[in-house]
Amino acid sequence: MAKIVFEEPDGTKRAIDIANGQSIMEGAVRNGIVGIDADCGGACSCATCMVYVPDDWFDRLPAKDSSEQSMLEFCPHVQPNSRLSCQLQVTDALDGLRLKVPQSQQ
Amino acid sequence: MADPLVIIGAGQAASQLMASLAQDGFQGEICLVGDEPHLPYQRPPLSKKFLAGELALDRLYVKPAAFYEKAGSRLLLGQRAQRIDRAGRAVILGDGSRLPYSTLVLATGSRPRELPLPGALYLRNIADVEALRARVALAKSLVVIGGGYIGLELAAVAVKLGVGVTVLEQAPRLMARGVGPVVSNFYARLHGEEGVTIRTGAMVRGLDGRRVVCEDAQYDADIVVVGAGAVPNVELAREAGLAVEDGIVVDAECRTDDASIFAIGDCTSQHHELAGRRLRLESVHNALEQARIAAAAICGKKPPAVQVPWFWSDQYDVKMQMAGLSAGHDQAVVRGNPDIGRSFAVFYLREGTLIAVDAVNRAPEFMMSKQLIAERARIDPSRLCNESVAMKDMRN
Ligand SMILES: Cc1cc2nc3c(=O)[nH]c(=O)nc-3n(C[C@H](O)[C@H](O)[C@H](O)COP(=O)(O)OP(=O)(O)OC[C@H]3O[C@@H](n4cnc5c(N)ncnc54)[C@H](O)[C@@H]3O)c2cc1C
Ligand code: FES
Numbered sequence: 001m002a003k004i005v006f007e008e009p010d011g012t013k014r015a016i017d018i019a020n021g022q023s024i025m026e027g028a029v030r031n032g033i034v035g036i037d038a039d040c041g042g043a044c045s046c047a048t049c050m051v052y053v054p055d056d057w058f059d060r061l062p063a064k065d066s067s068e069q070s071m072l073e074f075c076p077h078v079q080p081n082s083r084l085s086c087q088l089q090v091t092d093a094l095d096g097l098r099l100k101v102p103q104s105q106q
Numbered sequence: 107m108a109d110p111l112v113i114i115g116a117g118q119a120a121s122q123l124m125a126s127l128a129q130d131g132f133q134g135e136i137c138l139v140g141d142e143p144h145l146p147y148q149r150p151p152l153s154k155k156f157l158a159g160e161l162a163l164d165r166l167y168v169k170p171a172a173f174y175e176k177a178g179s180r181l182l183l184g185q186r187a188q189r190i191d192r193a194g195r196a197v198i199l200g201d202g203s204r205l206p207y208s209t210l211v212l213a214t215g216s217r218p219r220e221l222p223l224p225g226a227l228y229l230r231n232i233a234d235v236e237a238l239r240a241r242v243a244l245a246k247s248l249v250v251i252g253g254g255y256i257g258l259e260l261a262a263v264a265v266k267l268g269v270g271v272t273v274l275e276q277a278p279r280l281m282a283r284g285v286g287p288v289v290s291n292f293y294a295r296l297h298g299e300e301g302v303t304i305r306t307g308a309m310v311r312g313l314d315g316r317r318v319v320c321e322d323a324q325y326d327a328d329i330v331v332v333g334a335g336a337v338p339n340v341e342l343a344r345e346a347g348l349a350v351e352d353g354i355v356v357d358a359e360c361r362t363d364d365a366s367i368f369a370i371g372d373c374t375s376q377h378h379e380l381a382g383r384r385l386r387l388e389s390v391h392n393a394l395e396q397a398r399i400a401a402a403a404i405c406g407k408k409p410p411a412v413q414v415p416w417f418w419s420d421q422y423d424v425k426m427q428m429a430g431l432s433a434g435h436d437q438a439v440v441r442g443n444p445d446i447g448r449s450f451a452v453f454y455l456r457e458g459t460l461i462a463v464d465a466v467n468r469a470p471e472f473m474m475s476k477q478l479i480a481e482r483a484r485i486d487p488s489r490l491c492n493e494s495v496a497m498k499d500m501r502n
Contacts, residue, residue: 041148045418067469074473
């Protein structure tokens with residue numbers, strides 16, 4: 001289980017608990033985090049679950065695989081600190097992770 | 107108090123509609139009626155990870171029950187809508203009760219096309235997969251009738267579980283409705299390499315116990331599953347006198363010819379600008395997009411921009427991602443080698459304009475093409491097939 005803090009597009013901060021083994025995207029969608037569309041439900045095919053990771057966390061996350069990397073490259077609002085939240089599985093090690101949701105996924 | 111907004115069919119379109127209505131500031135009461143005993147769930151994993159036993163049931167659900175019940179909304183699951191009384195503005199449920207509506211949204215989806223083969227199974231909902239999984243665990247052989255993407259995903263999962271699988275497709279090639287011949291040939295090779303027997307041009311005549319009888323051969327099977335396409339659930343709409351033409355006819359706002367009734371998802375037929383004609387799409391993207399469009403119309407908000415349609419299919423370690431509508435192309439351009447390995451893309455052009463892509467383990471081709479198709483970009487085919495030109499640099 002990890003407590004993860006999302007900063008929604010309007011600046012609202014919301015902390016939610018997500019169980020181990022779920023993806024961060026799943027936790028966000030179930031808790032109605034605004035701005036995580038996740039149209040493909042985690043199939044790494046829509047790139048509408050993108051989040052920004054603060055510098056102090058970025059290197060602590062598991063590395064991107066090649067398909068996440070190439071999906072991200074073509075995201076409209078991508079930044080060097082972007083990740084696809086459906087590709088991040090929750091573990092205890094992510095407790096306290098802070099994520100920023102982009103203004104739009106389109 | 108005003109009558110509620112009623113949604114018939116509790117699938118992915120319905121779930122997205124409720125989320126988008128909330129975002130768009132909808133204040134009224136919502137009543138969601140669904141005939142399955144489940145909260146809205148995602149169907150794609152049914153023929154993929156859920157079938158394989160790699161994804162638990164609760165991870166299929168889009169949202170928790172509380173989401174559908176908050177703020178005066180009601181969830182009526184396991185209840186079938188029998189009839190629409192348009193004059194009286196009410197839905198008649200299976201138990202005879204009347205559910206008045208102010209606005210009605212039909213999100214009834216589609217169902218498998220049935221073949222006259224008694225004893226054959228189908229793959230559409232959770233109950234189907236649960237029945238199928240129990241049988242697959244005990245089976246030595248499976249015949250899949252229909253070489254569309256659902257049948258092929260099933261074949262991929264079953265052969266990995268140690269079942270002998272034969273796919274019988276009546277057309278001369280696999281997934282003929284969805285992809286071009288180059289891609290069909292690739293999938294025939296892929297499944298062959300993985301140990302699945304593929305028979306195209308196979309005319310199934312009947313099912314005799316555990317024997318599938320074709321025109322020129324017979325196949326014994328412990329399990330027979332039909333994946334022969336889907337038919338839209340349009341009966342409620344047709345009986346209520348709404349315009350139906352393959353799917354329920356809707357305008358650009360997803361409104362039917364009755365101004366207080368909308369329709370979204372697999373059950374609809376809508377004019378598509380990219381195709382230049384009316385068509386019925388069966389995809390998650392279409393269900394979500396139409397839900398967002400209908401929510402905006404209901405709330406009087408500006409509609410979201412129409413996106414390029416897209417779809418995906420997972421078979422073995424191969425992810426195919428498709429964007430656009432390839433019907434009517436006059437040129438197909440291949441990038442990469444479809445005869446070796448498992449990674450290539452086919453671009454479809456009409457009069458020099460990119461209209462669609464089938465990308466096999468090629469996320470950049472898929473993502474970049476989505477943008478180019480939306481821009482109606484004209485791309486030099488010699489660049490498209492030249493792997494030394496990166497997809498990022500494909501804009502001429
Ligand atoms: C096995 C499988 C795999 C798929 N894989 C993919 C994929 O990889 N990618 C992709 O994009 N798409 C895929 N799809 C298609 C996608 O799931 C559908 O396009 C999508 O579910 C459509 O959503 P919907 O809400 O319109 O319909 P549905 O999800 O079918 O929901 C409609 C609901 O309405 C109910 N209903 C119907 N009539 C009534 C009534 N009278 N009263 C009450 N309830 C009623 C139905 O029982 C159903 O629960 C797949 C589909 C299947 C079956
Ligand atoms: S949910 Fe589609 S890529 Fe993450």
